[in-house]
Amino acid sequence: MESVAPPAAGAPAIRCAGQARGYPEFLDRAARIATGLAAWGVTPGDRVAVVLRNEPAHLEITTAAAQLGAAAVPVNWHFRQDDLRHVLTDSGSAVVFAHTDLLDAVTAVLPEGVRVVEVAVPPGVAAACGTTAPPVTGRYPVLDDWLADRPPLARPAEARPPTVIYSSGTTGRPKGVLREPVGPDRLAEAVTSFLEYFAVAPGGRTLIPAPLYHASPSQHAVLALAAGLDITLMPRFDAEEFLRLVERHRIEQAQVVPTMFVRLLRLPKDVRERYDLSSLSSVVHAAAPCPPHIKHAMIDWLGPVLREYYGGSETGAVTWCDSAEWLSHPGTVGRAQGTCAVAVLGSDGAPLPAGATGEIYVRPAENWPRFSYLGDPGKRAAMEAPGRPGYVTLGDIGHLDEDGYLYLSDRRNDLVISGGVNIYPAEIEGCLLALDGVHDVAVFGIPDEEFGEALAAHLETDPGVRLTAAAVRAHVAERLARYKVPRTVVFERRLPRDESGKLFKRQLRDPYWEGHGRRI
Incomplete structure (x- = not known):
């Protein structure tokens, strides 16, 4: 060897x-x-x-x-x-x-x-x-x-x-x-944008805790290599090991997903305070909505170093916001930067006014490489916005505010329509994560003869915690509209997530819909 x-x-x-x-x-x-x-x-x-x-x-x-x-x-x-x-x-x-x-x-x-x-x-x-x-x-x-x-x-x-x-x-x-x-010139442009938006200097120190088979960490690593950064990889995310590595290598920048924030915040206070994290100047997160109370808690802990973006492997990052922008526009995933653009369209394809919820379409940066899907050209064509060249959807629902900041409601595939009312599970999941003892949660639609769909919540609790379905429903009922209270509550030993924190909600939802003909 x-x-x-x-x-x-x-x-x-x-x-x-x-x-x-x-x-x-x-x-x-x-x-x-x-x-x-x-x-x-x-x-x-x-x-x-x-x-x-x-x-x-x-x-x-x-x-x-x-x-x-x-x-x-x-x-x-x-x-x-x-x-x-x-x-x-x-x-x-x-x-x-x-x-x-x-x-x-x-x-x-x-x-x-x-x-x-x-x-x-x-x-x-x-x-x-x-x-x-x-x-x-x-x-x-x-x-x-x-x-x-x-x-x-x-x-x-x-x-x-x-x-x-x-x-x-x-x-x-x-x-x-x-x-x-991508040719040398476009790669150089991408590296310049990466250093600017990720707020890291050439030769800086970055930490990549998520699996390289996902788009964000893979792209992060490729651009970090091109920029000559000092790169620390984690084979598997562990909350305390993350803190240990930041201190040991004086990490300046890291890219994470919101689930990692939840796991970091669940460390005992004395453990979190044991490590010197003062080297961190930029912690970037994306890939899933971050519950506002979780993001507030992270900013309170680390200071205004959090940066967030929205995009996908098909489009790259399209919107960005730093901590100050997020605090003045709570819940946003940022606004379009550079040559990128965002539009929220109704079912008729027409742009919706500020505050109205619809399907999100994005136009990637001019220097972002064009994409297709292996073996499925029809999927690429189906993503395009009629009459708006260059705009594609990643399947998300949300709205823009008067200042052009984008807010996500949920995935289009996760939208629940109960009695004709649109319900966004991400809002309920964020509410339940604020309940003491709840470690993880998945909310989704299940068949209902009267309303078409009803809500189910599957929860993973902290060790030793005993919660009842009634307590879960009461917590939601006190904070959200009654129609957002889950009818079915199930406690799981562990919810099916991959290493980057992505939830395999399909594994929980599919059994409910067997024989009901719903396309999941």
């Missing part, structure tokens, strides 16, 4: 759970992986699957594929059977890199002709994930040996495709977002 020299003291590095790569070593390894891929016949336009937990090798392979003009496909390493088979087949990946303990799952569904590189599980990564690093099998070439004697790629491609991100499958079969290659 090849040993890698430690980074020079004070020099930016890519580190994770005991591993550290200085940029010279990191870029050398990536360039030699690119040579290996080229020797195996990978060419511009091809795709390379990465079935790895967060670690430096994940980013090395992503960088190597881009140097060839190929696209990395970060795969959710939890996927098994049908979902894993779908992504490996649908993406048309020519090569798969997989951690040793994930090889069996990969080879069970591996398309014919696809080659495999085995990646040893680093001990620190295994420990962070609650397991032990297994010995390499040797059934396939092992990454460090495979790249050891190869020269660096002589002529890297100028135009580099972004990663192909697959949706998490929370509402159906995952689909791959394919974006056009």
